[in-house]
Amino acid sequence: MPKDKSETLAIRISRTLAERIIAGQLEPGSRLRQDHVAAEFGASHVPVREAFQRLEAQGLAVSEPRRGVRVAAFDLREVREVAEMRAALEVLALRHAAPHLTRAILDEAEEATRAGDNSPDVRAWEEANRRFHRLILTPCAMPRLLASIDDLHAASARFLFSAWRSEWESRTDHDHRAILAALRAGRVDEAEAVLTRHVQWIGRKPVRTASGATREAFAIVG
Amino acid sequence: MPKDKSETLAIRISRTLAERIIAGQLEPGSRLRQDHVAAEFGASHVPVREAFQRLEAQGLAVSEPRRGVRVAAFDLREVREVAEMRAALEVLALRHAAPHLTRAILDEAEEATRAGDNSPDVRAWEEANRRFHRLILTPCAMPRLLASIDDLHAASARFLFSAWRSEWESRTDHDHRAILAALRAGRVDEAEAVLTRHVQWIGRKPVRTASGATREAFAIVG
DNA sequence: GTCTTCTAAATTATCTATAATTAGATTTCG
DNA sequence: CGAAATCTAATTATAGATAATTTAGAAGAC
Numbered sequence: 001m002p003k004d005k006s007e008t009l010a011i012r013i014s015r016t017l018a019e020r021i022i023a024g025q026l027e028p029g030s031r032l033r034q035d036h037v038a039a040e041f042g043a044s045h046v047p048v049r050e051a052f053q054r055l056e057a058q059g060l061a062v063s064e065p066r067r068g069v070r071v072a073a074f075d076l077r078e079v080r081e082v083a084e085m086r087a088a089l090e091v092l093a094l095r096h097a098a099p100h101l102t103r104a105i106l107d108e109a110e111e112a113t114r115a116g117d118n119s120p121d122v123r124a125w126e127e128a129n130r131r132f133h134r135l136i137l138t139p140c141a142m143p144r145l146l147a148s149i150d151d152l153h154a155a156s157a158r159f160l161f162s163a164w165r166s167e168w169e170s171r172t173d174h175d176h177r178a179i180l181a182a183l184r185a186g187r188v189d190e191a192e193a194v195l196t197r198h199v200q201w202i203g204r205k206p207v208r209t210a211s212g213a214t215r216e217a218f219a220i221v222g
Numbered sequence: 223m224p225k226d227k228s229e230t231l232a233i234r235i236s237r238t239l240a241e242r243i244i245a246g247q248l249e250p251g252s253r254l255r256q257d258h259v260a261a262e263f264g265a266s267h268v269p270v271r272e273a274f275q276r277l278e279a280q281g282l283a284v285s286e287p288r289r290g291v292r293v294a295a296f297d298l299r300e301v302r303e304v305a306e307m308r309a310a311l312e313v314l315a316l317r318h319a320a321p322h323l324t325r326a327i328l329d330e331a332e333e334a335t336r337a338g339d340n341s342p343d344v345r346a347w348e349e350a351n352r353r354f355h356r357l358i359l360t361p362c363a364m365p366r367l368l369a370s371i372d373d374l375h376a377a378s379a380r381f382l383f384s385a386w387r388s389e390w391e392s393r394t395d396h397d398h399r400a401i402l403a404a405l406r407a408g409r410v411d412e413a414e415a416v417l418t419r420h421v422q423w424i425g426r427k428p429v430r431t432a433s434g435a436t437r438e439a440f441a442i443v444g
Numbered sequence: 445g446t447c448t449t450c451t452a453a454a455t456t457a458t459c460t461a462t463a464a465t466t467a468g469a470t471t472t473c474g
Numbered sequence: 475c476g477a478a479a480t481c482t483a484a485t486t487a488t489a490g491a492t493a494a495t496t497t498a499g500a501a502g503a504c
Contacts, residue, residue: 008287008486034457044488046268049458053272057279059366065230066457066494081364088310142303144281148370230458255484266460271486288466288485448503455496465486472479 010050013041017051021060021071022158023123024165028073032061058151060158079159086152087199089145090133091192096140098188106180109135113176122164126157132176136183175201232272235263239273243282243293244380245345246387250295254283280373282380301381308374309421311367312355313414318362320410328402331357335398344386348379354398358405397423 017037020026032052038045052069055061063069109132116128130153138146175198182191239259242248254274256267263270274291277283285291331354338350352375360368397420404413 010486011287033455035455045457046271046487049268050272050275053275053279057275065233067496068457078366081366084314084364085311085367085370088314089307092306092310142306144300144303145307148307232458257484267485268459290467290485446504448501450501451499453496453498455494457492457494459490459492461488461490463486463488465484467484468482470479470481472477474475474477 008047009041009043010047010054013037013043013048014051014054016041017055018058018060018154021055022154022161024158024161026071028071030071032069032071034068059155074155074159078155082152082155082159083200086149086156087196089149089152090137090199091196093137093140093142093145093149094192094195095188096142097137098183098191100139100141101136101183105135105139106184110177110180113173113180116176117170117172119168119170121168122161125168125170126160129173130157136179230269231263231265232269232276235259235265235270236273236276238263239277240280240282240376243277244376244383246380246383248293250293252293254291254293281377296377296381300377304374304377304381305422308371308378309418311371311374312359312421313418315359315362315364315367315371316414316417317410318364319359320405320413322361322363323358323405327357327361328406331398332402335395335402338398339392339394341392342390344383344390347390347392348382351395352379358401 017026017032026032032055034045034048034052037051038048041048052061052063056063056069060072061069062072112128112132112135116125116132119125119128133149133153137149140146175194178194179191179198182188182194239248239254248254254277256270256274259273260267260270274283274285278285278291282294283291284294334350334354334357338347338354341347341350355371355375359371362368397416400416401413401420404410404416
């Protein structure tokens with residue numbers, strides 16, 4: 001397979017690291033040492049530095065000058081912050097996308113919802129969920145807005161995976177269906193209202209840790 | 223004067239270039255050649271590359287892999303996009319900041335408004351305006367949200383300077399005063415409504431070009 | 445005896461210099 | 475005149491040097 005010419009080494013490294021951070025393989029707060037990463041990818045440290053900068057721009061890593069870069073930590077406060085930002089921006093995107101939504105797009109979004117309901121694990125569910133949101137928002141044709149929303153989705157996914165690490169129960173997504181129904185009927189305001197609630201709804205769920213203690217976990221669902 | 227240790231070369235370069243782009247000294251679409259910039263700053267091109275990446279993350283530059291990076295172009299569509307994003311996010315920030323606004327902060331914001339009214343040029347006005355917005359929004363204590371708003375302000379300033387290049391007429395900012403009055407009275411909803419209108423208001427203004435032709439320029443005011 | 449403070453070594457980030465690809469322009473040959 | 479090959483300029487990546495920070499250990503103070 002020929003290597004993709006439109007892709008630089010730094011971009012590839014940054015994507016791989018982003019996936020690990022989102023998946024939780026890299027602990028929040030843990031250091032990212034450029035020499036180690038460089039060795040792993042068989043590259044030198046300059047492209048690694050550029051990859052780190054990309055991660056920082058996405059909010060997945062934080063860098064203290066001359067002290068290195070760490071995987072971004074997050075707490076409940078930030079989970080809420082990201083959720084509220086998503087709500088504000090996705091509503092805006094939906095308002096502009098609504099006039100351009102076709103029957104075909106809505107059908108595809110419904111298919112994505114079904115795929116989400118039948119997901120065997122969080123990972124699959126998250127992918128289907130993101131597909132749903134992307135489908136109904138992309139027609140707004142506002143590239144900067146969509147890029148911001150993408151970054152927020154990455155952050156959301158991180159929180160999601162940290163809460164539902166192994167266990168996963170499938171369930172039907174009523175919000176998605178309500179949004180689609182409202183859009184089909186041309187009631188954009190109603191769709192916006194449901195979307196706002198949907199994104200901001202933060203589900204709490206008790207999680208049993210290895211020690212047997214029960215801590216409170218959280219997950220953005222939507 | 224001792225050099226600031228908490229600041230890397232790449233950051234300094236990026237800030238300087240950002241100022242030039244915002245001020246319009248660097249034409250939209252013009253190429254940023256790393257060797258030239260490196261020579262000017264007496265540095266090598268690695269920190270310059272990192273500076274470019276920062277600019278790209280801010281939306282001030284666009285990079286095509288293996289083809290170099292250019293100053294980001296912008297059109298009326300994007301001006302509107304940035305304005306709408308600002309409206310959505312600033313309203314969110316204000317909602318969370320409102321409970322923490324003190325008398326002292328509002329007084330300082332009023333002072334910033336007065337400074338804006340008496341500004342001799344766009345540059346000074348923009349600075350005062352940004353101070354106003356920052357003052358009333360910072361207490362929301364949502365770092366990610368505030369960072370996004372800052373980037374959008376930079377984009378707005380770019381558009382603003384491109385429209386009001388030399389000529390500038392001072393005028394009193396009624397919106398700012400209305401926002402402050404509503405906040406003092408505890409009517410947060412009203413303040414949010416005015417802020418939304420205020421940010422999204424896009425002033426059009428005919429501008430005479432060097433060739434004598436009249437093109438349409440635009441400016442976000444607020 | 446424990447804690448602080450100073451010193452030194454090692455670890456790590458940052459920057460410079462150099463080499464290798466790649467895209468774009470020019471020229472040459474059919 | 476058009477297409478292909480070459481030449482040039484600029485980006486991308488590597489390797490090595492520099493500077494800063496952190497860690498560890500020893501000496502001194504409480």
